[in-house]
Amino acid sequence: MSKKITLACTSCSSRNYSTNKNVSIQSTRLEVQKYCKVCGKHTLHRETK
Template sequence: MSKKVSLACSSCSSRNYTTSKNVSTQPTRLEVNKYCKVCGKHTLHRETK
């Protein structure tokens, strides 16, 4: 079962990315280092509700 989630920047809280994840194999929140165009650098992006 896949679920569509959005990723928010941990420093400026802007929601830059959307992705899908398998809820049955990945029950915890997703954390990925991505480029934030608002901050202008690579930051940690966390899954939001």
């Protein structure tokens, strides 16, 4: 069972990316290093509600 989630930048809080997550495998919040267009560099992006 997959769920659509949104990833937000930890530096500027802009919501840049959306992806799917398998809820049955991973129950914790997703954290990924992604490129932020607003900051202009790679930052940590976390799953939002």
